[in-house]
Amino acid sequence: MxxxxxxxxxxxxxxxxxxxxxxxxxxxxxxxxxxxxxVLRVLNEDQIAPGKGFGPHSHRDMEILxxxxxxxxxxxxxxxxxxxxxxxxxxxxTAGDGIVHSEFNASETEPSHSLQxxxxxxxxDLTPSYQQIAFAPEDKRxxxxxxxxxxxxxxxxxxxxxxxxxxxxxxxxQHDRVTHALPEGRHAWIQxxxxxxxxxxxxxxxxxxxxxxxxxxxxxxxxxxxxxFDLP
Amino acid sequence: MAQPAVVVVFSSRCGITERIAHAAAVGVxxxxxxxxxxxxxxxxxxxxxxxxxxxxxxxxxYVQPTERxxxxxxxxxxxxxxxxxxxxxxxxxxxxxxxSLASAGTLAGKVAxxxxxxNSQTVAxxxxxxxxxxxALVAADGSDxxxxxxxxxxxxxxxxxxxxx
Numbered sequence: 257m258x259x260x261x262x263x264x265x266x267x268x269x270x271x272x273x274x275x276x277x278x279x280x281x282x283x284x285x286x287x288x289x290x291x292x293x294x295v296l297r298v299l300n301e302d303q304i305a306p307g308k309g310f311g312p313h314s315h316r317d318m319e320i321l322x323x324x325x326x327x328x329x330x331x332x333x334x335x336x337x338x339x340x341x342x343x344x345x346x347x348x349x350t351a352g353d354g355i356v357h358s359e360f361n362a363s364e365t366e367p368s369h370s371l372q373x374x375x376x377x378x379x380x381d382l383t384p385s386y387q388q389i390a391f392a393p394e395d396k397r398x399x400x401x402x403x404x405x406x407x408x409x410x411x412x413x414x415x416x417x418x419x420x421x422x423x424x425x426x427x428x429x430q431h432d433r434v435t436h437a438l439p440e441g442r443h444a445w446i447q448x449x450x451x452x453x454x455x456x457x458x459x460x461x462x463x464x465x466x467x468x469x470x471x472x473x474x475x476x477x478x479x480x481x482x483x484x485f486d487l488p
Numbered sequence: 489m490a491q492p493a494v495v496v497v498f499s500s501r502c503g504i505t506e507r508i509a510h511a512a513a514v515g516v517x518x519x520x521x522x523x524x525x526x527x528x529x530x531x532x533x534x535x536x537x538x539x540x541x542x543x544x545x546x547x548x549x550y551v552q553p554t555e556r557x558x559x560x561x562x563x564x565x566x567x568x569x570x571x572x573x574x575x576x577x578x579x580x581x582x583x584x585x586x587x588s589l590a591s592a593g594t595l596a597g598k599v600a601x602x603x604x605x606x607n608s609q610t611v612a613x614x615x616x617x618x619x620x621x622x623x624a625l626v627a628a629d630g631s632d633x634x635x636x637x638x639x640x641x642x643x644x645x646x647x648x649x650x651x652x653x
Contacts (some may be wrong), residue, residue, distance in 0.1 A: 312513075353518050354515070354517030
């Protein structure tokens, strides 16, 4: 079963310096029908004006991933930093029992465009941590690249998250068909980062998402970039 | 259940006191309360050249505390730069803000703490100023800013009404 969440139906915020689309309820946007999917709690697409950003604020008990679509984000937190996150990089922050961080567009001239993802952790009061992983653009072309998961086959290419969830990215063109097996009891969320794709025959555009249950194989084709969440 | 807020007010020019304020804020989060970090405006004095970039960043990242911040939070944590007192230029307008709230009775029942940044006279002077304005002081429970922040967070969480069955 595939349930599409159209991009234009998401919660929209325009604060001038920030334009944000929330797939699930977040901040002032609240819809009891969209409180998350499985352990995926937040999926925000943020466009931040040059030099602007979120001042220091706190988080607790959440696995927070940031995936850059365009531009750069400067990150500082109570553990480490500063760090600059760019394209073909993912950042994973375990908020654990408490963390304070800030994130700003690192450029004074170009906007930044990113996806922020919150995944519920397997337990409360974990030890906070920060990871930043870079990968080669070709790693995601025509195949799934594992950005984050509960274990890392290669710590230089995959971040570890404290949940039995896996986050993949792939970029397909008209010649590609990328498949992913979903064992029984597993679910998936697909989020289109750019372009237009088909997943098991369902057509999705940039900004669209899809909740997927009771399907054993996912086939992604089309021309675009997607994040695939394999969820318990 | 709404998370009670703890306003963490600090002065910092080179980022050292900022890090201590962050540690106190993490302690507040540890206790499941919500820290709101606020940096005081500069007093206009020059800073060492090596601090210029940090100062520019802090100007961008923080806002100053407002009456609404303090009035809306059950707790206040102060993180002054070592050697400062409530009469120091950076703190005077904030103390005036507290005076205004105290005269309106807005501070009654609120708790506060002064984080020790390594200068006992600084802690003593700010503690006296807060007590005089009606705050109940929360003493340090542990040797560092994070532990102190956690104690303040726990104090405000204990006042939150627990849902009954």
